[in-house]
Amino acid sequence: MQGRRRIITAAFLFLAIGVIGLFHDRAIAEKADGQASGDWISEIEKIFIRSEDCKQCHDRHYEEWKGAREQTPDLKTFGRVDAALLHGTSLESPVFRTVLGLWIQTNPTAEERTRCLSCHVPSTTVFPQHAEKMVTQVLAGKPKIEGIGCASCHLIKSVQTTAAPPPTFVIEPDKTMYGPYADPEENLVHPAMQSDLYRGANFCASCHFDKVKDVTQKNLPGEILQGTICQDCHMEPSTGSSTSKRGAMTRSIGRHWFRGVVIPGTLLKNRNLQAEWMPRIDIETAKSSANVEGTVLVKVGSLPHSFPDGDPILKQFFLEITVKDIRGAVLASETKRxxxxYDKILRGPIPDPFIKGGNTRKVPFSLAVPAGGSPTLIEAVLSYGLIPDPAPELKKQYLATLPDDKDREAAMKVIEEYTQPRMLTYRAKNL
Incomplete structure (x- = not known):
């Protein structure tokens, strides 16, 4: 009996030691895996320090960049897209996650994936070897690295002076932070240096390349905005200090929330600006007994700024042409997209957007009139969507990759809201 008890005790001790050893080995393995997965993040953050660290001195700009400051009704109401796509949420945005997820289903190459990330995660241009890990984190909805942070912009030392494919910025992977001021305060955190680039439109156009005629130019050409740069409108002018420390309260500084879509004060003060910004439509027609044909002319003035806002690669435009009779009944209609x-994005050169400042797009059409119909009016409506509407099979394929119904519901909401056409302008003409 006693011998049997000893055997049982020995077996129990052996089992306990084995279990403890198993858990110990697993803990070591998990720790090693964690360190391995975090090594590449640490490697990036040695150069691209997190904006939370910058907040210690630059709390005002940090809160603006993060979207924590001055969420005014006009920003929330008119700037819905902006509020969802602040620079500080370039990787966290559910819109970016959804669009990237749909696009990945079309099997882009590694080079195409890196190119896609280059503006959303500027650190990719320095660490292209980690692009695939970034994609994996974004698709999982849990990005552990920062997209467009303080360092992403303030490590930019130059932009290419040729019309190279975007992005055209060149990052200096060092400790020096660049900015617009000639007399940056000395500090123990990082060296600072002035760069004239931060007072130029070519700085912003290195990613927002569809907004201007020539991305290499420092100023926006044209009579209306002569001498104006992107920062004048999108970094709302203010005064004070760029740090939480001290500084001349009369010093001019720009806010870092990068408002867009609607800037009511600017448009209302300058009606010429409003007229040049918005596209206009003219219609040239010829009518016969069998059809109505002609050309729709979509014109954008000399202002070198494209409207609407949104991603320069993803935007969709819809031109609906309708012929009606004297009672308003529709005789024929056609929508051109x-x-x-998604299957064409970043495959080859990036084409000019349908609407571009200083250009006129000519869209021919021919609408067959039903027998007995008498066309008396033609209408043209120009609308836009912010992202492409995925084909049903592509959408189904992407939704199947999401882990649960909550994620699928969120993705479907993004697709519905951001593909929805929004009217830009309208023209009617008697025949």
Missing amino acids: FGLG
Whole structure:
């Protein structure tokens, strides 16, 4: 009996030691895996320090960048897209996650994936070897690295002076932070240096390349905005200090929330600006007993700024042409779509957007009139969507990759809201 008890005790001790050893080995393995997965993040953050660290001195700019400051009704109401796509949420945005997820289903190459991330995660241009890990984190909805942070912009030392494919910025992977001021305060955190680039439109156009005629130019050409740069409107002018420390309260500084879509004060003060910004439509027609044909002219003035806002690669435009009789009954209608589908994005050169400042797009049409119909009016409506509407099979394929119904519901909401056409302008003409 006693011998049997000893055997049982020995077996129990052996089992306990084995279990403890198993858990110990697993803990070591998990720790090693964690360190391995975090090594590449640490490697990036040695150069691209997190904005939370910058907050210790630059709390005002940090809160603006993060979207924590001055969420005024006009920003929330008119700037819905902006509020969802602040620079500080370039990787966290559910819109980016959804669009990237749909696009990944079209099997882009590693080079195409890196190119896609280059503006959303500027550190990719320095660490392209980690691009695939970034994609994996974004698709999981849990990005552990920062997208467009303080360092992403303030490590930019130059932009390419040729019309190279975007992005055209060149990052200096060092400790020096660049900015617009000639007399940056000395500090123990990082060296600072002035760069004239931060007072130029070519700085912003290195990613927002569809907004201007020539991305290499420092100023925006044209009579209306002569001498104006992107920062004048999108970094709302203010005064004070760029740090939480001290500084001349009369010093001019720019806010870091990068408002867009609607800037009511600017538009209301300058009606010429409003007229040049918005596209206009003219219609040239010829009518016969069998059809109505002609050309729709979509014109954008000399202002070198494209409207609407949104991603320069994803935007979709819709031109609906309708012929009606004297009672307003529709005799014929056609909708023409302009923009890339997911399977064409970043495959080859990036085409000019359908609407571009200083350009006129000519769209021919021919509408057959039913027998006995008498066309008396033609209408043209120009609308836009912010992202392509995925084909049903592509949407189904992407939704199947999401882990649960909550994620699928969120993705479907993004697709519905951001593909929805929004009217830009309208023209009617008697025949």
